[in-house]
Amino acid sequence: MKKKLRLALLQMPIDAGHPAHNKAKLEAMLQEAVGGGQKPDVILFPELWNTGYALDEIDKLADRNGEETIAFLSAFSRKHGVNVIGGSIAERKEDGVYNTIYAFDREGNRIGDYSKIHLFRLMDEEKYLKAGREPGRLLIEGEQAGMMICYDIRFPELTRTLALDGAKLLFVPAEWPNPRLHHWRTLLTARAIENQMYVVACNRMGVSGETSFFGHSLVIDPWGEIVAEAGEEETILTAEIDLALVDEVRSRIPVFEDRRPNLYKLN
Numbered sequence: 001m002k003k004k005l006r007l008a009l010l011q012m013p014i015d016a017g018h019p020a021h022n023k024a025k026l027e028a029m030l031q032e033a034v035g036g037g038q039k040p041d042v043i044l045f046p047e048l049w050n051t052g053y054a055l056d057e058i059d060k061l062a063d064r065n066g067e068e069t070i071a072f073l074s075a076f077s078r079k080h081g082v083n084v085i086g087g088s089i090a091e092r093k094e095d096g097v098y099n100t101i102y103a104f105d106r107e108g109n110r111i112g113d114y115s116k117i118h119l120f121r122l123m124d125e126e127k128y129l130k131a132g133r134e135p136g137r138l139l140i141e142g143e144q145a146g147m148m149i150c151y152d153i154r155f156p157e158l159t160r161t162l163a164l165d166g167a168k169l170l171f172v173p174a175e176w177p178n179p180r181l182h183h184w185r186t187l188l189t190a191r192a193i194e195n196q197m198y199v200v201a202c203n204r205m206g207v208s209g210e211t212s213f214f215g216h217s218l219v220i221d222p223w224g225e226i227v228a229e230a231g232e233e234e235t236i237l238t239a240e241i242d243l244a245l246v247d248e249v250r251s252r253i254p255v256f257e258d259r260r261p262n263l264y265k266l267n
């Protein structure tokens, strides 16, 4: 079991409605991420990196059953011996389009899928997308982890569910726009502190139509300290995390032992 993980977060622009262009951009950044001195153990990229928020065309543009994306990311992770949490893509299924993450291990095997559970009404997602029905769980380098997408971080019950299932780190691809940087940073930090887990969140940057995105991808430790934070520009944010810190923090303040679940209203 590898406790120390080197992370690379690809904070990229996304050209809404142009999946081929976005794939070329992603490919270039992936090559850069593995091309330097220290190869990452895990790479993460933003939400809907293939189509962006081209919602009125999403039916036509979405990747059918994720086939193209799965082949591309599986081959990349196998070739470079790196775990990939594949941002999320618009994935076309029989019953509609989902906002889905695929995750791969160093051999290119699929180790987890997750489709966004909470659709964001402020951007009309519920009119164009289907909601996922299962929390995103995966085992990465022998450790339990969780996956959520963007708006999901406003729902503490979901992170808590993943933490109770054993997750020690959480991956969050996002397209979180201006002007809510304060919410982004505060919610991610709260999820890390209350669940005593690492939170690894990759946001897009740049502009799409009227909407601008501030980047500020973040890696936060289980004590709530910011390990790494990007600015607003295109960048590959790197960080090293040590999962042993999760156990240390959980024994320092035994939040999970002190819970009173019979007093909480969950439904």
Ligand SMILES: O=C(O)CCC(=O)C(=O)O
Binding pocket: 120, 123, 149, 150, 151, 152, 154, 175, 176, 177, 180, 183
């Ligand atoms: O909750 C927010 O403020 C942003 C959420 C969002 O943009 C999304 O889920 O795509």
